Amino acid sequence: MSIISKFKRYKDSQKKQAEAQAKGSNGQENSTDSSQKKKPEKEMSFLDHLEELRWHLVRSFIAIAVIGIAIGFNVKWLMDNVMYAPFKLDFPINALICKYTDTFCTDINVDIITTKPFEKFFLMIKMAVMGGFIVAFPYVIWEVWRFVKPGLHQTEKLRFRGGIFVLTFLFFTGVLFAYHIILPLSFRFLADLDIGGEINNMWGIGTTMGTVMQIPLAGGIMFELPVFVYVFSKLGLVTPEAMKKYRRHAIVVLLIISAVLTPPDVISQVLIFIPLYSLYQISIGISRRVNKKREREIFGEAKE
Numbered sequence: 001m002s003i004i005s006k007f008k009r010y011k012d013s014q015k016k017q018a019e020a021q022a023k024g025s026n027g028q029e030n031s032t033d034s035s036q037k038k039k040p041e042k043e044m045s046f047l048d049h050l051e052e053l054r055w056h057l058v059r060s061f062i063a064i065a066v067i068g069i070a071i072g073f074n075v076k077w078l079m080d081n082v083m084y085a086p087f088k089l090d091f092p093i094n095a096l097i098c099k100y101t102d103t104f105c106t107d108i109n110v111d112i113i114t115t116k117p118f119e120k121f122f123l124m125i126k127m128a129v130m131g132g133f134i135v136a137f138p139y140v141i142w143e144v145w146r147f148v149k150p151g152l153h154q155t156e157k158l159r160f161r162g163g164i165f166v167l168t169f170l171f172f173t174g175v176l177f178a179y180h181i182i183l184p185l186s187f188r189f190l191a192d193l194d195i196g197g198e199i200n201n202m203w204g205i206g207t208t209m210g211t212v213m214q215i216p217l218a219g220g221i222m223f224e225l226p227v228f229v230y231v232f233s234k235l236g237l238v239t240p241e242a243m244k245k246y247r248r249h250a251i252v253v254l255l256i257i258s259a260v261l262t263p264p265d266v267i268s269q270v271l272i273f274i275p276l277y278s279l280y281q282i283s284i285g286i287s288r289r290v291n292k293k294r295e296r297e298i299f300g301e302a303k304e
Contacts (some may be wrong), residue, residue: 056143063136068128075124078131083212084112086184093184108184108191110201112208119206130213134175134220138168167227171220178219181271183212222276229283233290240288243280250280 071078085091087108089098097104114120133140141164149157191201232238243250258272 053147056147060136060140060143063139064129064132066132067135068132071128071131072124075127078127079209083127083209086179086187086212091180091184093180094188103192104188108187110187110191110203110208112205113202114205116206119204123206123209126210127213130217134217137171137220138164141167163227167224170223170227174219174221174223175216177223177275178216182219183215185271186215223279225279226283226286230286230290233287234294236294238287239291240284243284243287247280247284251277254280 086094087110089095089105089107094104145160145164152160229238229243254273254276255269257276258269
């Protein structure tokens, strides 16, 4: 009986081993099948990437359009409280400078006129598009990040963590700076410019309000300089040595920009020059840090 019982135990163990092997092979087949099914999702073709990009762009355009429609329904309020505000005495920078000089103690002497039948209509469309882009900028950047993110390594994803916040913060800082500082100072200078004769300031609404929208947008893009320097430094196209070498040239360019955008007085030019030069200095520090880290990585790979 003992031999029979041992034989039964042996057969049972053989069956269990066979069942375990069968389960293992099935598991491997399932894993290979699942991996084969997942491969097409990871390895996207060029057309798949285009399709993915198309939907990111579509969602971005929808966000801009929705905000643009909201702007269209509130265009009167925006014209009175936003677009015309830099011309008024109670605008913050005008009221502040008025405390120190009498030249800023009046509204900017300009009559806004329209000379074309469709000028106001096209201005409303332009306000909707540009205003929609400015307000929807964080969402547009987020959609760009969602498109780029799958192609990055985990370390690269960690490096760019918080990048959307930084881009958004710098963009809106530039927009507010240009709107509150550059616009009123520039309009005051152009309106008070005396070239002789009796000349009345009658500015076209399309050109004037277009400037009100374009300068803040340009300011937002200009304040992205540290981000551009960071990216170009990562690619090895910008070095802190080069930025230091051409610092004097950069100062001259920044002074010219400050002189063009402001009235011909020292205070206004300094108000513009200081943040621009500060951004340049910050960009040098960013480039130095990125290049040091990049050199350590290259030397580490060489040693290995």
